[in-house]
Amino acid sequence: MIVTVDTTGVAAGDVVAVARHGARVALSDAAIEAMARSRAIVDRIEASGRPVYGVSTGFGALAGTPIATPRRAELQHALIRSHAAGVGAPMPPEVVRAMMLLRVRSLALGLSGVRPDLAQAMVALLNADVVPWVPEHGSLGASGDLAPLAHCALVLLGEGWVLGKDGSRVAAADALREAGLEPLRLAAKEGLALINGTDGMLGMLLLAIADAGHLLAMADVTAALAIEAMLGSERPFLPELHAIRPHPGQAVSAANIHRLLQNSAIMDSHRDDLAHAVQDAYSMRCAPQVAGAARDTLDFVTATAERELRSVVDNPVVLPDGRVESTGNFHGAPLGFAADFLAIAAAEVGAIAERRVDRLLDVTRSRQLPPFLSPDAGVNSGLMIAQYTAAGIVAENRRLAGPASVDSLPTSGMQEDHVSMGWAATRKLRTVLDNLTSLLAVELLSAVRGLQLRRPLTPSPAGRAAVIAVEEFAGQPGPDQFLAPIIDQARSVVAGRALRARIEEAVGALG
Template identity: 45%
Template sequence: MTLVLHPGSVSLEDLEHLYWSGEPARLDTGFDAAITRGAERVAAVARGNAPVYGINTGFGKLASIKIDAADVAKLQRNLILSHCCGLGAPLPENVVRLVMALKLVSLGRGASGVRLELVRLIEAMMERGVVPVIPEKGSVGASGDLAPLAHMTAVMMGEGEAFFEGERLSGADALRRAGLAPIELTAKEGLALINGTQTSTALALAGLFRAGRALRAATVTGALATDAAMGSSAPFHPDIHTLRGHQGQIDMGSALRALLDGSAIRESHVEGDERVQDPYCIRCQPQVMGACLDLLRQAARTLRIEANAVTDNPLVLSDDTIVSGGNFHAEPVAFAADQIALAICEIGAITQRRIALLVDPALSHGLPAFLAKKPGLNSGLMIAEVTSAALMSENKQMSHPASVDSTPTSANQEDHVSMACHGARRLLQMTENLFGIVGIEAVTAARGVELRGPLDTSPDLLKAMAAIRSVVPSLEEDRYLATELAAASSLVAEGRIEASLPAGLLPMLGD
């Protein structure tokens, strides 16, 4: 399947599908005319004598230097090669494919002045599986993601490196083996490809999609932990949340009520429960998780706009003028990434406290210490809880906002930068940690519910229990747990906990 992209109206759902599926994408051919008009306007300027930034001048601090018409193509090639300065491990291939798709969307608006041939090459690379090697470090999210996007563009020129059919090859070899020819860039094309926020945006979107999965799984494991702790469902009453009015809180309260509906464990202590209030990690789930949901939804709105935006420079405007601006500055993406990081951190923090509650006999309302069958002889889930605390703490350290950490670059021409790229890249590690925390809660809560037998949890939570038990057997005595906790983490990362439940039960990020 190839997803057809409609620049200006690409949906969050389309982008998430691209990220998880790895399928190729192409532009709607209805945008070909707009692309061609922009390219013709740039070509006309390149033939003239008037200096226009990015077409026949140097770049950045060198913008005042006029370039001869005969050197315009070489100018673009030099730009790309000189900007291939990234360091670090390659970005994940699904992130790079998303970068390429976002670049197609941006170019498809017709304001970048590139030829159709260039667009078709990106489409063909996606279709045939040529994935540029983009080092993870090197962008400050200011004049576009210059270094990362230069590494993508280098492959299109037959330079750099790319992954193809599981091998890491030179860009020239990858294109050749895919049956493609490198392209020679013309006026402005190199700048159009590297001036833009597509790497930052792709990384932020990846973090958003992964955080959404973790939030939905944590909603399920949080309900399961509530039952395991014999917590009250009264705080999830709809009127409480309607009286406050935050939509995320309302949605989370509704989901928790639905998940616990029909639980025999819950019904067993509705009457005569001497506890007046549960700890906040149980009682305040709608408030905390709902606030995280609202934050993710706000970031999603920002990133959807950015995904459809034209962010290179200069731009071919509707009156055919070519004007230099600053759409490449990734401040909106940096703020969105920081919001996502805060939500990730808080989802993990409240989840970890529920794990700690369940393994503590002073708090767990009758469960054995560390959920061990014979505490003392067995340590049960003692160190699994410690691991969750380590992951939570690491996420706290990474949640400091990146957007406030500007530093001047490029001889002070780019004197305020967004730091969006690494602010977004950290979300991959943070969500990996969060998958682990939620996976540990899945194991812990499932064990706690089992120990409430012969009473059962709700029908929906039993489905989630079955998914958990498909990868982690019940813990009857101490055994090697690392591989099982990794499997539980993968269960969350792959969306299999939420997939076990009816569609529409869990809150979504929206579009």
């Protein structure tokens, strides 16, 4: 697959394809022409001698310092070296690749005043799979992701580090030589154009959106399996009950759960028992209200990210009429708010899943299932400690759901006196979603154990598919096993697409 970067930018799916699946990148002729026109304006400004921020002045609090013409290229290189000041473990390759593609996208819009060679050099890094070593700490989300982007830009100069295939830190000069690439010399304005913008936080947000969409569908699956295993009622998920509270995500989630519970001998066994399940617990009955609200949150976040994909976030921008204007478009508030909002929603989807796990394991509330889902409880503890693990993760997600975007700290001699913390917001969102994967894995394992213990009654088609998938690595209920690798396998099932595909084959596509 080849992703072509045009003057209209790229799509969210393009970012995922390049970041995760190794898609190659190309620049359209129109993008190359737009960059060349923009560069010609910068060349004319530089020749005129008039002071313009980022071209003939210093940066940030040093914006009033004029830079002599012979030193302007030196200024751009010094900017990259000084701003590549991050610390900590390296960011995952998928995040760095997403960030690099989005920086190419920004340059290709033709308002940054850079030579096409600059964007071509970054495309060459992507296509050679040279991944800069970008430390996890350094960005405040304004003026964009300065430090992370500077670590990427430094590699273009043949300096800094790249991430080796074994996770080691490799000198950029050696990596470029091995890939057959030459270091780049920057011209006026180009260093600044490489580091101003929201590309890191937007890249992480787009990857998170892709993960969250799948996890919310799987949350409906694991909720339905748990409700079935606990002899819950399907009636709270009837469409007419959700039409009277018309939140779109809630309707989708309820329809998913209702469909997943059909054609089940387990559900048939108590459907006509008027004394049974007059009202299920909130964690069962209100599953669509929580997961549906998360779906609506995800829709808002997706719309925000799509707008950002169409945005020019450089500073200053070179307008077609020859003006060079300073902007605040690099400020990451829209993305920071969105990431914090989605982290809150995902944390609650995980929290309600843990409550269903606890109910499945509690002999006083699980409707005749054995204690902790062990057929020989006492000698065996069953899934008791798996619920402890889930509870600990829920507690961590509650801490991570605290918003990063309200925690501004002033920098650059009070020139940058309000920052977004969008990088921190999107980083912790990734952790929340990874934790949600673990919580749904524990619910999947617990629900399948419950369905197995309802035999000889047979579960729904979705339940049968889940039982088959889990039995491959967890076997039948019985003596205690080493649980950590089993939970890890369940995580892979939740994160993967195979079980969902088998379920959708049986019941139709999930919303």
